[in-house]
Amino acid sequence: MNKHYVIIGGSSGIGFKTAELLQLQGHQISIFSRNNTIPTGTNHFTLNVLDETIDVPFDQPVDGLIYCPGSINLKPFSSLKLKDFEQDYAINVLGGVKTIKAFLPLLKKSASASIVLFSTVAVQTGLPYHTSISAAKGAVEGLTRSLAAEFAPKIRVNCIAPSLVETPLAGRLLSNERQQESAKERHPLKAFGQPEDIAEMAAFLISEKAKWTTGQIFHIDGGLSSLKV
Numbered sequence: 630m631n632k633h634y635v636i637i638g639g640s641s642g643i644g645f646k647t648a649e650l651l652q653l654q655g656h657q658i659s660i661f662s663r664n665n666t667i668p669t670g671t672n673h674f675t676l677n678v679l680d681e682t683i684d685v686p687f688d689q690p691v692d693g694l695i696y697c698p699g700s701i702n703l704k705p706f707s708s709l710k711l712k713d714f715e716q717d718y719a720i721n722v723l724g725g726v727k728t729i730k731a732f733l734p735l736l737k738k739s740a741s742a743s744i745v746l747f748s749t750v751a752v753q754t755g756l757p758y759h760t761s762i763s764a765a766k767g768a769v770e771g772l773t774r775s776l777a778a779e780f781a782p783k784i785r786v787n788c789i790a791p792s793l794v795e796t797p798l799a800g801r802l803l804s805n806e807r808q809q810e811s812a813k814e815r816h817p818l819k820a821f822g823q824p825e826d827i828a829e830m831a832a833f834l835i836s837e838k839a840k841w842t843t844g845q846i847f848h849i850d851g852g853l854s855s856l857k858v
Contacts (some may be wrong), residue, residue, distance in 0.1 A: 643791075
């Protein structure tokens with residue numbers, strides 16, 4: 630059965646791959662992003678998650694909402710300003726909150742709706758220079774569990790916590806061969822992630838295949854959060 634899925638931030642990286650995968654499965658995809666580089670056959674609407682309000686331009690039921698916007702702000706704690714923490718929180722947490730509030734009436738119209746959010750491996754596994762982003766993503770994990778409890782049984786809510794994935798957002802961390810080899814060596818599977826690795830999990834969680842799964846944080850991270858080899 631074809632579904633209508635909304636992807637916030639689906640114009641690049643993980644969001645783009647997820648949109649592409651779901652569209653190939655025959656679902657209707659509405660992408661909200663700041664630019665219109667989107668997979669063929671999907672609908673596009675302009676959105677900046679830092680705007681005060683989020684306007685929904687349709688009243689069609691939404692079967693799934695995926696919130697992809699994030700940030701990688703890696704600095705020593707002594708170099709971080711309060712505005713860095715505020716900006717990361719605004720993008721990762723408040724943007725997600727505003728989006729969910731905006732689409733909640735349409736999610737409630739679905740017979741079986743789902744929400745997927747994104748965290749980071751740095752919440753469970755302490756990593757240096759990650760204080761701002763891990764603080765924000767820690768809030769996302771709390772939001773995931775609280776909303777899953779509040780929205781059950783009508784709407785499922787889950788979260789994916791990746792490690793480093795080769796996306797435009799992470800480009801400066803993988804810009805040369807030395808950085809790439811170092812990133813591979815940090816992971817037990819000796820590889821950093823690819824967008825499709827995360828997109829496959831997002832597509833699963835948003836679908837009916839995960840109908841008995843809610844309130845969970847999934848670590849798709851090459852084994853970094855749980856293994857020492």
